[in-house]
Amino acid sequence: MKWMEVSVRASHAAADVMAECFKDLGTNGVSMEDPEIWNDAIEAGLWDFKNVEQERPHTDRVTVRAYFPADDSFAGQYEKVQARVREIERIDGLGGACELSVKPVQDEDWADNWKRYFHTQRVGKHFVIQPSWEDYAAKPDDIVLRLDPGAAFGTGTHPTTAMCLEAVESLVKPGMTVFDVGTGSGVLAIAAAKRGAAPIVAKDYDALAAKVAAENAATNGVQDVIETGTSDKLRQFDGKADLVLANIIADIIIPLFDELEEHLAPGGRLLASGIIDTREDDVVRAARQHDFAVEKRRTRDGWVALLIGQSGEIAR
Numbered sequence: 001m002k003w004m005e006v007s008v009r010a011s012h013a014a015a016d017v018m019a020e021c022f023k024d025l026g027t028n029g030v031s032m033e034d035p036e037i038w039n040d041a042i043e044a045g046l047w048d049f050k051n052v053e054q055e056r057p058h059t060d061r062v063t064v065r066a067y068f069p070a071d072d073s074f075a076g077q078y079e080k081v082q083a084r085v086r087e088i089e090r091i092d093g094l095g096g097a098c099e100l101s102v103k104p105v106q107d108e109d110w111a112d113n114w115k116r117y118f119h120t121q122r123v124g125k126h127f128v129i130q131p132s133w134e135d136y137a138a139k140p141d142d143i144v145l146r147l148d149p150g151a152a153f154g155t156g157t158h159p160t161t162a163m164c165l166e167a168v169e170s171l172v173k174p175g176m177t178v179f180d181v182g183t184g185s186g187v188l189a190i191a192a193a194k195r196g197a198a199p200i201v202a203k204d205y206d207a208l209a210a211k212v213a214a215e216n217a218a219t220n221g222v223q224d225v226i227e228t229g230t231s232d233k234l235r236q237f238d239g240k241a242d243l244v245l246a247n248i249i250a251d252i253i254i255p256l257f258d259e260l261e262e263h264l265a266p267g268g269r270l271l272a273s274g275i276i277d278t279r280e281d282d283v284v285r286a287a288r289q290h291d292f293a294v295e296k297r298r299t300r301d302g303w304v305a306l307l308i309g310q311s312g313e314i315a316r
Contacts, residue, residue, distance in 0.1 A: 002205075003068065003069060004067070004074050004102055004105075005102065005104070005260070006078065006081055006100070006101075006102050007063055007064070007100070007101045007103075008098050009062070009098065009101075010066045010098040010099070011094060012060070013093065013094045013276050014032075014091075015032060016276075017249065018064050019032060021088075022066040023082075023206060024062065024092060025066075025077060026094065026129060027068055030064065030065065031064075032063070034063075034158075035212075039271065044144075044169050064204050066081075067105070071166065082100065082101070090306055092278060093278035095273050119134065120136050121194075123161075123162045124162075124165055124166040126142060126143045126169060126243075127142075127168075127169065127191060128142045128143065128144045129145050130144050130146045131146075132146050132219060143194050145187060145190050145194065146219050148216065156217045159300040160247055160273045160274045162300070163298045163300055163303070164247050164271060164273045165187070165191055167271055167298070167305065167307065168195060169191075172196065172197050174196030175197075176243055177198075177199055177200075177242050178197045179201050179234070179237050179241040179244045179245065179249045180245045181203065181237075181245065181248065181253065182204055182248040182303060183202035183210070184213070184247070185209070185213060185216055186216045186217055186228070188202075188218065189226050189228075190217055190222055192243075192245070193217070193225050193226055194220070194222065198225040199225055200226045200227070201237055201238075202226050202228050203230055203231035203236060203237065204231070205230065205231065205232055205233075206230070210228050210229055213228045214228040224269065231242065233252065234259040234263050239263070240265040241264065241268055242267070243270075244260065244268070244269070244270045245270055246271070246273070247274050248290065249274045249276075250276065250282055251281035254283060254286040256272075257286050257290040257292065258290070258305030261310075262267075262288065267309075268309075268310070269308060270306075270308040270309075271306075271307055272306045273304075273305035273306070274304065276303065282304070284302075287306075290309075291310065292308050292311060293308065293309055293311045
């Protein structure tokens with residue numbers, strides 16, 4: 001089958017927003033080439049230098065590639081992509097102009113090519129993200145998360161996800177109930193499960209992402225404690241959680257507060273990430289309007305993660 005590869009080269013912040021836009025447009029696959037992650041892995045000695053190209057320049061730009069069927073619907077889809085790119089270019093703080101290109105490819109050209117950009121990487125003190133196609137000799141204190149993101153989002157290496165994983169290490173206790181909103185590849189839910197949380201509900205608006213999350217949960221042997229499925233924000237989640245994970249974007253986190261109170265147990269908290277630093281104030285304002293308060297914040301590479309509790313009963 002023939003596909004059209006649409007590439008957008010942009011700043012780190014704009015690239016993540018574009019990836020979410022591609023997801024909204026129903027793309028059949030997305031990959032991100034981030035030279036900064038590539039170089040960090042080389043410097044950390046995680047790859048065999050004999051099999052890896054030299055370090056890459058221009059780490060301020062990321063290339064996002066999405067794949068659409070090369071059929072009669074593509075012209076309309078491409079017009080929507082162009083419109084989204086123009087919108088992103090106008091948003092303050094996203095780095096200005098983006099470079100857009102398109103070319104035809106065959107199945108075999110893209111189905112596995114993205115894997116060469118995703119390699120074993122340590123996140124936090126104990127978590128190790130291991131692609132399912134790579135070998136890794138775990139150390140005694142390692143908590144290994146084996147992933148095959150497929151066409152879903154979330155390899156664990158992006159700053160927004162890495163900050164969540166680092167927080168999960170300290171926040172999650174055995175027996176906690178955890179909800180993962182917009183689970184993507186399921187990496188955060190799996191990490192919570194390996195820290196002893198149960199039960200866990202991990203859902204995504206995208207049915208393909210929900211399927212990938214279920215497969216990754218099974219690969220990690222935690223399928224019995226993770227319920228996967230589809231949901232628009234928290235609408236298809238039942239019950240209350242001690243911790244709600246939402247590694248999405250500000251425009252989805254803000255309306256999430258309308259549903260949050262009925263899904264948080266007493267003392268429960270929201271870990272919200274995927275927030276561009278220029279939108280932090282908007283998220284904090286929405287939290288306060290719903291009687292929530294920020295307990296802690298993490299920042300990295302222009303991204304913000306917020307731990308948010310109930311104002312009248314903040315858990316410490």
